[in-house]
Amino acid sequence: MEDRKHFRDSYDAVVIGGALAGLASALTLANKGKKVLVLEQHNLPGGVATSFVRGGVEIEATLHEMMSIGPKECPLKIRNFFDEMGVDIEWLRVPDAYRFVDDVSGVNVLVHPGTHGNFETPAKEIASACDDADGSVYRRVLELLQLCSRVYDSVNILSVTHMSKPAMLLKHPDFVKTAGYSAKDVIDTFHLPKKAVDILSAYWIYVGDTLENLPFTIWAVLMADYLGYGSYVPKKFSHEMALKMAERAIAMGAQMEFGVRVDKILVKDGHVAGVRLANGEEVRTRYVVCSAYPDKAYTQMIEPASAVPEGAIKFVNAKTVGLTCFSVVLLLDGSPEELGIRDYSTFYAPKGMDLKKIFDECGTDGPYNYITSICTNLANPGCTPEGTCIYSITALPKPEGWMGVTEENYEELKRKNAEYFIDMESKRLGVNLRDHILEIVIETPVTISHYTGAYRGSVYGYMHTMDDHIVARLQMSEKENYIPGLAFAGAHQISGDGMGPAVTNGRKGAKIILDQMAEEERSGRKA
Amino acid sequence: MKVKGFLKDVGGASAVTKRRQAAYDRASAKPAHKDPMGAVAKALHPGLIPLTVESVRPASKTAKTIRFTSEAHLPYFRAGQFLTLVIERDGYRVTRPYSISSAPYETRGEHPCVEITVRRPKEGGFIANYLYDEVRAGDTFLGEVGLGEFHYEALRDARHVVAAAGGSGITPFVSMAKEIKNGREDFDLTILYGSVSEDDIVLREELEAAACDRVHVVHVLSGDNPGWTGEKGFLNRDIIKKYSAEDTTYFVCGPQVMYDFVQKELEALSVPKRRVRFEVFGQVRDITAFAGYPQEKKDDTYRLRVRIGVSETEIPARASEPIAVALERAGLKIHTACRSGSCGFCRIKVLSGKYFVCPQNDGRRGADRDFHYVHACSTYPLGDMTVKVNI
Numbered sequence: 051m052e053d054r055k056h057f058r059d060s061y062d063a064v065v066i067g068g069a070l071a072g073l074a075s076a077l078t079l080a081n082k083g084k085k086v087l088v089l090e091q092h093n094l095p096g097g098v099a100t101s102f103v104r105g106g107v108e109i110e111a112t113l114h115e116m117m118s119i120g121p122k123e124c125p126l127k128i129r130n131f132f133d134e135m136g137v138d139i140e141w142l143r144v145p146d147a148y149r150f151v152d153d154v155s156g157v158n159v160l161v162h163p164g165t166h167g168n169f170e171t172p173a174k175e176i177a178s179a180c181d182d183a184d185g186s187v188y189r190r191v192l193e194l195l196q197l198c199s200r201v202y203d204s205v206n207i208l209s210v211t212h213m214s215k216p217a218m219l220l221k222h223p224d225f226v227k228t229a230g231y232s233a234k235d236v237i238d239t240f241h242l243p244k245k246a247v248d249i250l251s252a253y254w255i256y257v258g259d260t261l262e263n264l265p266f267t268i269w270a271v272l273m274a275d276y277l278g279y280g281s282y283v284p285k286k287f288s289h290e291m292a293l294k295m296a297e298r299a300i301a302m303g304a305q306m307e308f309g310v311r312v313d314k315i316l317v318k319d320g321h322v323a324g325v326r327l328a329n330g331e332e333v334r335t336r337y338v339v340c341s342a343y344p345d346k347a348y349t350q351m352i353e354p355a356s357a358v359p360e361g362a363i364k365f366v367n368a369k370t371v372g373l374t375c376f377s378v379v380l381l382l383d384g385s386p387e388e389l390g391i392r393d394y395s396t397f398y399a400p401k402g403m404d405l406k407k408i409f410d411e412c413g414t415d416g417p418y419n420y421i422t423s424i425c426t427n428l429a430n431p432g433c434t435p436e437g438t439c440i441y442s443i444t445a446l447p448k449p450e451g452w453m454g455v456t457e458e459n460y461e462e463l464k465r466k467n468a469e470y471f472i473d474m475e476s477k478r479l480g481v482n483l484r485d486h487i488l489e490i491v492i493e494t495p496v497t498i499s500h501y502t503g504a505y506r507g508s509v510y511g512y513m514h515t516m517d518d519h520i521v522a523r524l525q526m527s528e529k530e531n532y533i534p535g536l537a538f539a540g541a542h543q544i545s546g547d548g549m550g551p552a553v554t555n556g557r558k559g560a561k562i563i564l565d566q567m568a569e570e571e572r573s574g575r576k577a
Numbered sequence: 578m579k580v581k582g583f584l585k586d587v588g589g590a591s592a593v594t595k596r597r598q599a600a601y602d603r604a605s606a607k608p609a610h611k612d613p614m615g616a617v618a619k620a621l622h623p624g625l626i627p628l629t630v631e632s633v634r635p636a637s638k639t640a641k642t643i644r645f646t647s648e649a650h651l652p653y654f655r656a657g658q659f660l661t662l663v664i665e666r667d668g669y670r671v672t673r674p675y676s677i678s679s680a681p682y683e684t685r686g687e688h689p690c691v692e693i694t695v696r697r698p699k700e701g702g703f704i705a706n707y708l709y710d711e712v713r714a715g716d717t718f719l720g721e722v723g724l725g726e727f728h729y730e731a732l733r734d735a736r737h738v739v740a741a742a743g744g745s746g747i748t749p750f751v752s753m754a755k756e757i758k759n760g761r762e763d764f765d766l767t768i769l770y771g772s773v774s775e776d777d778i779v780l781r782e783e784l785e786a787a788a789c790d791r792v793h794v795v796h797v798l799s800g801d802n803p804g805w806t807g808e809k810g811f812l813n814r815d816i817i818k819k820y821s822a823e824d825t826t827y828f829v830c831g832p833q834v835m836y837d838f839v840q841k842e843l844e845a846l847s848v849p850k851r852r853v854r855f856e857v858f859g860q861v862r863d864i865t866a867f868a869g870y871p872q873e874k875k876d877d878t879y880r881l882r883v884r885i886g887v888s889e890t891e892i893p894a895r896a897s898e899p900i901a902v903a904l905e906r907a908g909l910k911i912h913t914a915c916r917s918g919s920c921g922f923c924r925i926k927v928l929s930g931k932y933f934v935c936p937q938n939d940g941r942r943g944a945d946r947d948f949h950y951v952h953a954c955s956t957y958p959l960g961d962m963t964v965k966v967n968i
Contacts (some may be wrong), residue, residue, distance in 0.1 A: 058887060103941070293948055345610060346610065348608070360606045457621060460617055507615075516596065521589075
């Protein structure tokens with residue numbers, strides 16, 4: 051129909067996918083003066099970091115809390131990155147870390163984050179839910195959190211600095227010494243009562259496997275960041291963050307196109323040579339940052355397929371695709387106060403904190419007995435019209451559990467789980483949520499797949515496990531750029547899942563490309 | 578801190594690296610891509626698919642039902658949803674939403690199909706006239722099947738649903754009724770269908786065929802109809818109350834005047850907001866009737882610069898028509914679906930210029946407002962503008 055020119059003759063880099071990681075890549079590349087083209091198949095930036103409008107009301111789609119932001123006067127790395135890039139987001143502090151409720155042990159405790167890396171408040175609150183007459187539980191929880199904090203500081207330094215092993219051991223002893231161990235191995239040495247461990251495990255599902263198989267390093271990062279500094283949400287939902295990143299990248303010269311799907315990454319003479327779009331158009335570039343899962347890229351997108359080395363296939367086959375998401379998002383016809391909703395975030399284990407059992411259940415199509423509930427309005431008052439609030443209930447199933455989904459059983463699967471969640475939460479809150487639903491949106495692995503194209507609807511990349519340890523990921527990363535000119539950005543990269551790590555992953559993808567560009571320039575092979 | 582035994586072990590980092598390498602060594606070198614979630618997402622939301630008119634049959638004296646089949650897979654939509662039809666005529670390429678009047682189960686089985694039912698247009702509207710008068714079996718279109726939020730939701734709605742329908746607004750309820758009768762939707766449906774006379778009743782046979790213990794159809798005639806023994810008048814509070822259960826959800830679909838009327842009647846009955854669902858309005862007939870629209874501009878035509886990728890073109894745009902229409906008149910591609918500012922498919926960026934957004938059809942996100950992203954189907958130019966549209 052049209053033969054207009056849509057693209058420049060070539061780009062320094064093409065970023066496939068305009069979600070947080072892709073946008074962080076685009077920002078980093080554009081900031082270095084590179085000519086960047088971002089291609090997003092959906093008509094919005096952000097991927098799952100977005101919002102939707104129902105019945106005239108804007109509703110957060112997925113964000114629970116953003117880590118690594120920190121208060122203005124004590125900024126953490128994501129806030130710093132945004133400041134550096136000129137992305138100005140209106141952050142609101144989430145009032146509490148979480149309420150943890152376990153119907154079997156009877157624990158019901160509200161945990162607040164500390165400030166500026168001080169863990170006394172959360173340690174005190176966690177200990178208060180256990181028998182702690184002599185204060186020893188408090189001291190041990192505090193010690194554990196402080197260990198987490200030191201590991202966290204080290205990870206932040208080491209992920210951007212090269213260091214010899216002896217220097218690392220000297221400057222980052224706790225990081226080095228805990229690196230080979232699971233979260234359980236390390237937590238066990240603190241001899242905490244089970245109740246304390248359960249409360250401390252609340253975030254566990256956000257990062258991967260059960261504590262036995264979860265690298266301590268990654269658990270420590272999570273605990274230190276959330277409990278030491280608190281978390282934040284953007285005032286105009288995660289869409290504000292995504293849109294401001296996109297707008298800033300455009301302002302720095304990036305071309306951003308929505309509604310454009312990339313089908314193929316073209317490889318010629320062992321190097322990326324361009325991309326082909328779903329409509330057949332080809333765009334020339336020697337560098338691609340790909341947000342699609344490596345599973346999809348290496349098996350469906352690289353052309354010719356023979357350009358994919360065997361190692362790349364083994365790489366994806368060795369990994370476990372991370373968790374997907376099942377979320378019931380409600381707009382309720384009452385304020386949180388009217389409905390008796392007091393907490394922003396609640397982790398609820400109605401059948402107890404048997405993580406193995408919970409995790410096995412995550413491998414089915416539901417129902418699930420470990421959920422996170424978020425009442426957005428308690429961090430963002432006035433984000434919906436007066437007399438309403440947003441309440442979401444989320445479980446994080448494994449993709450395996452949903453491999454049997456079909457067009458015909460899909461509605462039933464959706465409803466079965468959503469009903470279970472709503473009834474479970476109604477009972478806990480003492481208010482029948484069903485009597486208050488103005489709007490309901492049920493997000494499933496299929497929904498995620500539809501809007502983002504993420505492999506198996508997974509939002510968590512590759513599972514953090516002892517077989518795919520973050521420390522090993524860092525050490526081996528340089529050998530894993532299997533196709534020259536191709537890097538990745540997304541939860542499937544080193545830092546793993548979460549919106550904060552997505553940004554870090556995107557920056558890393560850009561850095562790989564920038565290093566290769568520099569190397570190419572040095573060796574004078576520039577085309 | 579107390580030194581724990583294992584902390585003496587500084588070889589952990591190498592150990593996990595070896596372990597990771599071993600996992601690679603064990604892994605298969607055969608591609609193993611398998612993504613059923615992706616397959617279901619694609620089946621349910623295939624985007625534009627080819628649709629072929631199989632038949633056109635009368636649905637009343639002034640309405641026709643068009644049945645489509647497809648060589649592609651027809652998605653298993655929800656009863657009440659609409660399809661969007663791409664219509665290309667005389668160099669225009671426009672899209673129009675139509676509620677699907679057939680039932681989801683009819684997309685299954687050996688002869689999958691979807692149907693829409695269109696009424697003879699009362700005025701102008703060359704697209705509506707074309708669909709009503711000229712479409713024949715064998716004609717082909719592109720269409721997107723199964724859009725919109727106007728469907729029953731068991732976890733939100735009451736078990737008893739009263740549908741208030743006017744004119745061709747009956748179509749989504751015919752779909753629901755057929756699906757209930759077929760056992761695939763699980764709620765009680767009473768359809769209050771307002772028409773002027775019996776001749777105006779659309780899809781009467783389908784409605785009668787779908788009636789069962791869970792589906793009741795009540796015709797309410799407003800005109801002078803001697804011999805009519807059924808309900809008379811408008812869909813007022815008395816009639817609504819008469820057919821309501823203690824807990825009822827109301828679905829409303831019909832012309833604007835009916836929306837306004839029924840909404841007032843429901844308010845008078847103190848029906849809570851969560852129990853009322855309105856189908857989206859569609860493009861408003863007259864934007865100049867809205868408060869805040871600058872009347873002095875209504876007859877103006879402006880220059881609209883349109884950026885598509887790295888190219889730019891200039892087209893005329895009338896102040897009284899949405900930007901989407903200007904783009905369509907110029908033969909430019911714009912992905913629209915609901916034409917009501919709601920689905921957001923036609924989200925574009927305003928780079929410069931003033932505009933007016935129809936308050937009734939304003940589905941923008943907060944941050945989008947701040948950065949001048951608008952929905953082309955519900956945004957009107959108030960001066961020369963530059964916009965960026967999707968490729």
